[in-house]
Amino acid sequence: MMHNVYFNELPLMTAGPYLNDDGSTFCKAAYEIANLENIPLSMVVQGMLGSSSLAHSKDVCIDYPLGGHEQINLFFVSIAGPGVGKGRAFKHTVQPIYDFQNDHLKSYKLKLNEYEAELMAWEDELKNIRKQSIPAEMKKVEIQIHFQSKPKKPVRWVLALQDTTPLGLIEQAQELPSIGIMTSEGRQFFNARNQQEMDKSAANWSGESITHTRKNYHIDIQDKPFTNLVFIQPGIFEKFMEKKGDTFRDSGYAARTNFNYIGDSYTLKYFNEEPNYELLHTPIFQDRIREGLETQKQKFEDGEDSKRVLKFSPMALNRWFAVHNEIEAGKDLNNPHARFHGALDHASRLMQNITRLAAHIHLINGHESDEISLNDLNQAILMGAFFSDTFRAMFVKPPQFVQDAILLDSWLNQHRGTGSTGFLRKNFLRRNGPNSLRKGERLDDALNVLQQNNAIRLFTEDDTTWINLFPLMTQDQLPEHLKKKPRNSLPTPDNK
Numbered sequence: 001m002m003h004n005v006y007f008n009e010l011p012l013m014t015a016g017p018y019l020n021d022d023g024s025t026f027c028k029a030a031y032e033i034a035n036l037e038n039i040p041l042s043m044v045v046q047g048m049l050g051s052s053s054l055a056h057s058k059d060v061c062i063d064y065p066l067g068g069h070e071q072i073n074l075f076f077v078s079i080a081g082p083g084v085g086k087g088r089a090f091k092h093t094v095q096p097i098y099d100f101q102n103d104h105l106k107s108y109k110l111k112l113n114e115y116e117a118e119l120m121a122w123e124d125e126l127k128n129i130r131k132q133s134i135p136a137e138m139k140k141v142e143i144q145i146h147f148q149s150k151p152k153k154p155v156r157w158v159l160a161l162q163d164t165t166p167l168g169l170i171e172q173a174q175e176l177p178s179i180g181i182m183t184s185e186g187r188q189f190f191n192a193r194n195q196q197e198m199d200k201s202a203a204n205w206s207g208e209s210i211t212h213t214r215k216n217y218h219i220d221i222q223d224k225p226f227t228n229l230v231f232i233q234p235g236i237f238e239k240f241m242e243k244k245g246d247t248f249r250d251s252g253y254a255a256r257t258n259f260n261y262i263g264d265s266y267t268l269k270y271f272n273e274e275p276n277y278e279l280l281h282t283p284i285f286q287d288r289i290r291e292g293l294e295t296q297k298q299k300f301e302d303g304e305d306s307k308r309v310l311k312f313s314p315m316a317l318n319r320w321f322a323v324h325n326e327i328e329a330g331k332d333l334n335n336p337h338a339r340f341h342g343a344l345d346h347a348s349r350l351m352q353n354i355t356r357l358a359a360h361i362h363l364i365n366g367h368e369s370d371e372i373s374l375n376d377l378n379q380a381i382l383m384g385a386f387f388s389d390t391f392r393a394m395f396v397k398p399p400q401f402v403q404d405a406i407l408l409d410s411w412l413n414q415h416r417g418t419g420s421t422g423f424l425r426k427n428f429l430r431r432n433g434p435n436s437l438r439k440g441e442r443l444d445d446a447l448n449v450l451q452q453n454n455a456i457r458l459f460t461e462d463d464t465t466w467i468n469l470f471p472l473m474t475q476d477q478l479p480e481h482l483k484k485k486p487r488n489s490l491p492t493p494d495n496k
Helices: 025-037 041-056 086-093 095-131 136-147 166-172 192-205 234-249 252-256 282-301 314-329 344-364 374-395 400-415 426-432 440-452
Strands: 060-063 069-071 075-080 179-183 210-213 218-221 226-232 258-263 308-312 423-425 457-461 464-468
Touching: 025 041, 025 086, 025 282, 025 344, 041 075, 041 086, 041 095, 041 179, 041 226, 041 258, 041 282, 041 344, 060 344, 069 344, 075 234, 086 095, 086 226, 095 136, 095 282, 166 179, 166 192, 166 210, 166 218, 192 210, 192 226, 192 234, 192 252, 226 234, 234 252, 252 344, 258 374, 282 344, 308 314, 308 344, 314 344, 314 374, 344 374, 400 440, 423 426, 426 440, 426 464, 440 457
Parallel strands: 060 308, 075 226, 075 258, 179 226
Antiparallel strands: 060 069, 210 218, 423 464, 457 464
């Protein structure tokens, strides 16, 4: 019988599933897609929230409880192998964006033809002005006036970029109100050469302007929220981490991103009720994404820059501060066992991410009120805790006592095989166990973690501390023949 050691922690704020089925459009649509396509619920949720981020982040902000207005764009990374369903998740969650782009591509082509004809006529008129035999100062004024009537090139509404890099995102963001990388195959994104541009995306997440200068051009990006929804295979991500792991971990981008690790295989279905493969709520979600995109386009073309401002209801606000305070307590630098020890940069962004998640759940649910409910905030807390745990599992080494417990459990597995009596003296570990754990304090801490996780149980008999290797199967009672053995001997049938 083999044991795996888990770091025994309570989930952030509340125990519960990743997603509570509260009957909302958001939950119902997520479960519908996950069950229909047999794909991970967490990946579906990332797709839904990523699409909402691209559709709404330009025109919506939230009244942040600590002051000011918080923008609501989000970054997601999902690490999943082939066949897990990355493309199927995109088909339902990101498709409304692709449909919006395709619909406007037709009108864009017509407008582009009109623009090119108008530009040719404008250029001919400019040539005529330059040929006029008039004083230079008068000609200069006429040219300046003529430039005020220069035709404007129509905007090509491609907000979701697929096969591009963070630099490509920055370069194409100039003429659009918002933009995002939305890709189910993130090889281009996770290229070791992209680290500097990832850091610039992190600045955009924080509401800062981006300046990008090259020999032949200069780009200045302000108030154009970026969205990243990147699905990538584990092998590609691992190669990236081998080259840039330390740099990436310490970057602002990683700390701001909601990570989801699924791995190479997936077989579990999520049934929140009797299986129903009809998509009843998914079209409602898709319509709301489309409405957000159309509103963004209309306001941009009208030159309107106003934002809808969301805020938390009084009950939600009390909950928000309780969560915020728990996160702050988990950042204790002097406590190596604190939840966010070794991940302070991530913890400092966690409440902002939870706030943004709550805003998008509110928008997807279609509430007319600008007040985010306690229920929507609680959903965001569950997801924020999930993404936070994933981040720490991927990037933060566990405390020394947990590493020691894992090492000791692996060593104890050698004595859990066929023929084992199931009992060892603690003193035997001090003399024969892993070298690093033969001193009292580290060994005691490791044993305590294993006991908390029901991997072992300690008990005393005849003034000797014994270890029960099978606590869920065996009582803490020594066989008679073990009581007679020397204290330093290994209690196995061969040593009777």
